[in-house]
Amino acid sequence: xxxxxxxxxxxxxxxxxxxxxxxxxxxxxxxxxxxxxxxxxxxxxxxxxxxxxxxxxxxxxxxxxxxxxxxxxxxxxxxxxxxxxxxxxxxxxxxxxxxxxxxxxxxxxxxxxxxxxxxxxxxxxxxxxxxxxxxxxxxxxxxxxxxxxxxxxxxxxxxxxxxxxxxxxxxxxxxxxxxxxxxxxxxxxxxxxxxxxxxxxxxxxxx
Numbered sequence: 001x002x003x004x005x006x007x008x009x010x011x012x013x014x015x016x017x018x019x020x021x022x023x024x025x026x027x028x029x030x031x032x033x034x035x036x037x038x039x040x041x042x043x044x045x046x047x048x049x050x051x052x053x054x055x056x057x058x059x060x061x062x063x064x065x066x067x068x069x070x071x072x073x074x075x076x077x078x079x080x081x082x083x084x085x086x087x088x089x090x091x092x093x094x095x096x097x098x099x100x101x102x103x104x105x106x107x108x109x110x111x112x113x114x115x116x117x118x119x120x121x122x123x124x125x126x127x128x129x130x131x132x133x134x135x136x137x138x139x140x141x142x143x144x145x146x147x148x149x150x151x152x153x154x155x156x157x158x159x160x161x162x163x164x165x166x167x168x169x170x171x172x173x174x175x176x177x178x179x180x181x182x183x184x185x186x187x188x189x190x191x192x193x194x195x196x197x198x199x200x201x202x203x204x205x206x207x
Contacts, residue, residue: 079130092127
């Protein structure tokens, strides 16, 4: 993620509970001649300002709620967002002072140690909440902007996700310091520690 270096001063900033609901559905062809079946799930994602871990609750069956915890390298976090298109959980790390993203979030077993796969620049002082609109991530930062601790203020940091994106199973990435776009077909089918070459590279004028 790349910061746009936009910050907006607030007259007051209220910290909200760091949780988010997400609902996912998939149409699967069952092989029958009837309509495809609809599979859906509902999950509640929470961040934790005590240990920095992400926990999500599967609420699909209210009589059988399951819990999965992802162990992160942060020691405190506040604000979480789940991207169902890329299966990525992104939270504002209060210890790292940056946005941190973890891919394959729903395929991890509980208590798994997860690595940071997506990261933003460490610009914040005390991040508290995350809101997302498309590629834009807004983080409320409970910082003392004017240097006067008796006045309530804070900032909103605006980040934009850029440089790397999935299109189905294919990964598209900008080649650093060039005008080229690299495409990795079936990227997630690679094994750990593989050396992966792009399936193709294309020159894109103007980037």
